[in-house]
Amino acid sequence: MSEAMRESEQPACPRAQENNSKKKKKKRKTRQQKQSQHQQQQQVGVEEGARSSVDPPQPDRTGTGTETGTDPLLRGIFQIGKKSHDVVLTASRITWTPIEPDHPTGQSSVKKPQEDSVELKDVFAVKVKRRRSVGQTSGGTLLGITLFTCRPKGAKLKDHAVHLNNLSADHCEIWFKQLKEILNGFQSRPKSLKVFINPCSHKKEANQIYEDQVAPLFKLADIKTDVTITERKGHALSILKDCRLDEYDGVVCVGGDGSVAEVAHGLLLRAQMDAGRDTDSIFMPVQAALPLGVIPAGSTDAVACSVHGIRHPVTAALHIIMGHRQAVDVCSVSSMGRLLRFCFSVMFGFGSRTLAAAEKLTWIPNTQRREVAFITTLTNLKPEECELSFIPSSGGVVDQSDSESESELSDVGEGGPWQRRRGLFLNISIMSIPCLCSIAPRGLAPFTRLNNSSMALVAVGNASRSEFIKHLKRYSSTNNQFSFSFVETQCVYAVRLRPRSHSGWTDETSEENEESDSKNTPIISSEGTHPWNIDGELLEVPGELLIRVHSRILTLFGADVEEAEERPIKCSCI
Ligand SMILES: Nc1ncnc2c1ncn2[C@@H]1O[C@H](COP(=O)(O)OP(=O)(O)OP(=O)(O)O)[C@@H](O)[C@H]1O
Numbered sequence: 001m002s003e004a005m006r007e008s009e010q011p012a013c014p015r016a017q018e019n020n021s022k023k024k025k026k027k028r029k030t031r032q033q034k035q036s037q038h039q040q041q042q043q044v045g046v047e048e049g050a051r052s053s054v055d056p057p058q059p060d061r062t063g064t065g066t067e068t069g070t071d072p073l074l075r076g077i078f079q080i081g082k083k084s085h086d087v088v089l090t091a092s093r094i095t096w097t098p099i100e101p102d103h104p105t106g107q108s109s110v111k112k113p114q115e116d117s118v119e120l121k122d123v124f125a126v127k128v129k130r131r132r133s134v135g136q137t138s139g140g141t142l143l144g145i146t147l148f149t150c151r152p153k154g155a156k157l158k159d160h161a162v163h164l165n166n167l168s169a170d171h172c173e174i175w176f177k178q179l180k181e182i183l184n185g186f187q188s189r190p191k192s193l194k195v196f197i198n199p200c201s202h203k204k205e206a207n208q209i210y211e212d213q214v215a216p217l218f219k220l221a222d223i224k225t226d227v228t229i230t231e232r233k234g235h236a237l238s239i240l241k242d243c244r245l246d247e248y249d250g251v252v253c254v255g256g257d258g259s260v261a262e263v264a265h266g267l268l269l270r271a272q273m274d275a276g277r278d279t280d281s282i283f284m285p286v287q288a289a290l291p292l293g294v295i296p297a298g299s300t301d302a303v304a305c306s307v308h309g310i311r312h313p314v315t316a317a318l319h320i321i322m323g324h325r326q327a328v329d330v331c332s333v334s335s336m337g338r339l340l341r342f343c344f345s346v347m348f349g350f351g352s353r354t355l356a357a358a359e360k361l362t363w364i365p366n367t368q369r370r371e372v373a374f375i376t377t378l379t380n381l382k383p384e385e386c387e388l389s390f391i392p393s394s395g396g397v398v399d400q401s402d403s404e405s406e407s408e409l410s411d412v413g414e415g416g417p418w419q420r421r422r423g424l425f426l427n428i429s430i431m432s433i434p435c436l437c438s439i440a441p442r443g444l445a446p447f448t449r450l451n452n453s454s455m456a457l458v459a460v461g462n463a464s465r466s467e468f469i470k471h472l473k474r475y476s477s478t479n480n481q482f483s484f485s486f487v488e489t490q491c492v493y494a495v496r497l498r499p500r501s502h503s504g505w506t507d508e509t510s511e512e513n514e515e516s517d518s519k520n521t522p523i524i525s526s527e528g529t530h531p532w533n534i535d536g537e538l539l540e541v542p543g544e545l546l547i548r549v550h551s552r553i554l555t556l557f558g559a560d561v562e563e564a565e566e567r568p569i570k571c572s573c574i
Pocket residue numbers: 198199200201202203230231232233234235254255256257258259260262297298299300301302535536537
């Protein structure tokens with residue numbers, strides 16, 4: 001623009017001239033402030049870049065994420081939101097404070113700038129941020145760096161991005177490297193995972209859940225994955241028996257309780273094989289070598305709810321990425337001295353009959369089978385005659401202060417620590433974890449914990465159908481589902497359950513005899529078998545079962561929770 005033209009643009013009116021000179025002053029001041037910020041930015045970038053090379057960070061190598069240093073490792077200026085911020089990185093935290101422009105009078109602002117920060121133990125990824133056009137997969141204009149954090153919101157975990165914008169490549173590289181080094185120091189976070197996806201779980205959406213909600217987070221966290229989409233029941237188990245486990249830091253199961261139970265059993269069986277344990281005997285199992293992550297994609301998802309408090313794939317994925325771990329108790333189920341399964345829950349009576357009925361309803365869609373089976377089993381409700389023996393754990397009898405009357409089942413057994421009940425039972429459940437789910441938000445066994453070294457025993461004696469329905473309804477209400485005279489609850493170490501066969505009670509056999517017979521006795525035979533519900537899977541077994549608890553032999557990715565987040569109840573049968 002020529003001088004002449006500039007001049008011609010000068011306003012003629014004196015008031016306008018005054019306004020114009022004020023505007024000019026303001027513009028000059030803003031330009032000066034910008035320049036000073038830029039100089040500060042350059043200085044800090046150079047200074048701190050030099051410092052990072054002589055003062056390497058001390059990330060938390062213990063994996064606990066505890067603070068190991070509060071000295072600044074880096075300091076620089078980034079734009080966060082619309083404002084420039086002074087950003088400070090220590091080994092445990094990144095803090096940013098807005099840079100306020102100087103007051104026109106030279107006085108400092110009365111209001112203190114609002115500081116914000118993120119703990120690095122809550123950061124799971126750092127990425128260089130670039131602007132790319134549609135279809136462009138590499139290169140692009142550098143915009144800064146982005147931190148991905150994990151934030152709790154109630155029982156849920158959510159991922160959140162913090163954008164630190166700065167157009168200097170050198171500046172961003174120093175920060176990126178430093179942050180990456182700190183994040184790599186979190187030892188409990190997995191870097192390589194074996195993933196099993198059951199494509200048939202619930203409404204066949206497990207694969208979609210994994211692709212849409214889980215895989216992008218694993219990719220962001222730079223976790224390598226080896227994915228198997230299972231082709232049949234038992235596929236995951238057969239892989240876990242043979243594969244090289246040392247290549248992985250954890251195993252992930254995307255599916256429902258049946259799939260989780262199969263993978264948990266596979267991990268524990270493999271640990272016993274590797275440790276040379278003879279599973280054809282009563283033995284003390286060793287711990288599984290790898291932790292298990294559970295991505296809920298089934299119909300009940302009691303294991304996922306018990307360890308996450310919620311059926312939320314993103315929460316489950318973030319627990320895995322962050323390396324949150326929780327050791328849990330597991331049951332072993334053996335028959336005639338031979339191990340059948342490691343599991344979290346066993347049901348006999350109504351719970352197993354319902355499952356057996358559902359398996360026969362093959363013409364009904366999968367999603368409705370259980371409800372129809374539930375109603376038919378309730379219509380034909382009948383008790384099972386059996387002998388129930390158990391060893392109470394130190395927790396003993398659960399407080400039933402509000403029970404309607406004394407338990408009718410309080411007949412103490414003969415000799416030793418075993419207590420015995422013989423009689424008619426509508427249902428018997430044994431659970432090593434609380435089994436939270438949408439139909440029982442407080443859990444099927446609210447009086448046990450994930451790792452209290454004992455199992456919950458719930459024995460429902462004979463009662464009328466209406467009384468039994470009342471008991472079932474209470475699982476979804478706030479009333480105590482156990483405060484009935486026909487319901488007994490115990491905290492136990494071991495349970496022996498012997499259903500009465502058509503020919504009456506079998507002779508008692510000692511454990512040693514059972515073991516010596518076991519190698520020649522077929523476990524599953526169609527004659528004289530009884531249906532058992534083991535983690536939602538049907539098992540037909542003759543004779544008695546021995547169920548024992550094994551303290552903390554499996555580690556799950558997740559955290560202990562008090563109760564599941566209340567959701568609308570899906571089953572409307574009762
Ligand atoms: N490709 C497959 N085809 C058929 N069954 C499979 C396949 N892969 C795994 N399975 C088996 O399917 C069974 C049930 O699956 P899963 O438990 O995941 O779903 P669900 O029954 O809908 O959920 P929940 O147990 O929570 O109610 C498991 O025992 C698993 O071993």
